[in-house]
Amino acid sequence: MRETAALTQTQLAERVGVAPGTVRAWESGRTTPRGRKREAYAKLLKTLAEEEAARQATQTPEPAPPHETEPAPDQASGPGTGPGAEAGPEPVPKQEPAPEPQPESASEPARDSAPGPVPEPRPAPTPLTPAQAFDALYEFSAPALLRQTFLLTGRREQARESVERAFQTAWERWPEVARDRDPVGWVRATAYEYALSPWQRFRPRHRHPEPPPADPGDRTLLNTLLRLPPRHRRTLVLYDGVGLDLPETAAETEASTPAAAHRLLRAREAVADRLPALADPQVLHQRLAELASNERLGAARPPSVRRGGERRARFRTRAAIAFTVALIGTTALTVRTAPTHYEPPVSPGQAVRGVPPRVAPGSLSDEELELRQKLRDQLQDGPERLSPRLE
Numbered sequence: 001m002r003e004t005a006a007l008t009q010t011q012l013a014e015r016v017g018v019a020p021g022t023v024r025a026w027e028s029g030r031t032t033p034r035g036r037k038r039e040a041y042a043k044l045l046k047t048l049a050e051e052e053a054a055r056q057a058t059q060t061p062e063p064a065p066p067h068e069t070e071p072a073p074d075q076a077s078g079p080g081t082g083p084g085a086e087a088g089p090e091p092v093p094k095q096e097p098a099p100e101p102q103p104e105s106a107s108e109p110a111r112d113s114a115p116g117p118v119p120e121p122r123p124a125p126t127p128l129t130p131a132q133a134f135d136a137l138y139e140f141s142a143p144a145l146l147r148q149t150f151l152l153t154g155r156r157e158q159a160r161e162s163v164e165r166a167f168q169t170a171w172e173r174w175p176e177v178a179r180d181r182d183p184v185g186w187v188r189a190t191a192y193e194y195a196l197s198p199w200q201r202f203r204p205r206h207r208h209p210e211p212p213p214a215d216p217g218d219r220t221l222l223n224t225l226l227r228l229p230p231r232h233r234r235t236l237v238l239y240d241g242v243g244l245d246l247p248e249t250a251a252e253t254e255a256s257t258p259a260a261a262h263r264l265l266r267a268r269e270a271v272a273d274r275l276p277a278l279a280d281p282q283v284l285h286q287r288l289a290e291l292a293s294n295e296r297l298g299a300a301r302p303p304s305v306r307r308g309g310e311r312r313a314r315f316r317t318r319a320a321i322a323f324t325v326a327l328i329g330t331t332a333l334t335v336r337t338a339p340t341h342y343e344p345p346v347s348p349g350q351a352v353r354g355v356p357p358r359v360a361p362g363s364l365s366d367e368e369l370e371l372r373q374k375l376r377d378q379l380q381d382g383p384e385r386l387s388p389r390l391e
């Protein structure tokens with residue numbers, strides 16, 4: 001209905017009295033109007049529908065009345081009008097039906113409209129390829145996302161990397177993003193999540209600070225934003241910077257509406273404590289826009305972003321294949337070399353203690369010689385046989 005009436009989202013938002021982001025959320029289906037906004041929105045749509053119906057009624061041409069046939073020259077001259085004409089029966093005048101009365105609004109355009117050439121039908125628009133649609137989305141939303149991410153991080157390179165990584169993720173999941181009702185919101189949420197990730201602080205680049213803005217006021221405002229907790233900072237940028245409605249901000253930050261409102265109030269109080277001139281939300285919105293626009297953040301070209309995403313996807317695929325092959329090889333080697341039956345372990349040997357050390361044989365002493373000779377003489381025939389005797 002809005003497109004039929006040739007109205008932009010900003011114009012429709014001004015007529016309803018809401019922010020443009022609210023109208024975008026209503027049309028995308030993420031939120032629905034409530035209360036007085038719902039009544040005003042419904043009334044405006046009804047008015048637009050009535051205007052469109054009246055416009056179509058005025059532009060529809062009425063069928064032209066049939067043209068009367070002019071009489072022939074011989075019939076136009078009556079009997080006796082010319083010299084030497086014979087007298088004949090007078091023609092009976094043909095009675096024409098009275099034309100039906102038509103309303104002025106429908107008859108005037110019919111009289112004024114002159115038959116013209118029939119306009120040729122416009123050719124159907126050529127559908128865009130996925131690459132062309134991605135490039136159009138990138139060129140439309142990348143500059144604004146760069147400025148918004150800079151307000152979140154305060155680092156130009158990190159903001160540029162976050163936006164590029166978000167668009168690369170969108171290109172990897174392009175069928176899902178293309179069917180989404182708000183592709184810009186999808187990419188924005190991904191960029192914010194990557195920019196505010198706690199793992200960013202462990203990167204070597206995070207240890208070296210970037211040069212601050214040249215203007216002292218911009219530098220003070222940026223430092224004030226960076227002092228806020230990440231969730232409060234994100235809520236403030238979405239509501240006062242981007243211009244989203246409170247339910248949209250809560251949905252994008254994955255919080256309830258009361259929680260998002262509480263974060264917004266706390267963030268505004270913290271900014272107003274250090275910068276009292278920004279206590280007014282309108283002034284704060286203008287200052288955030290000025291701070292983001294003063295930074296010259298150049299975005300990469302869409303083809304390079306797409307190629308970077310494709311390289312990352314290929315690297316991940318090859319790494320997954322290599323890991324799978326290594327896991328399969330390790331499993332096969334284990335199955336091949338593992339024992340097929342139980343083998344009890346062999347206990348380790350222990351040294352026996354208390355055994356006299358071995359000595360080399362030497363010459364016998366006299367006592368040993370005598371003992372040996374005695375043993376040889378007595379045990380020559382063996383011990384005597386014992387036999388029982390009766391007494």
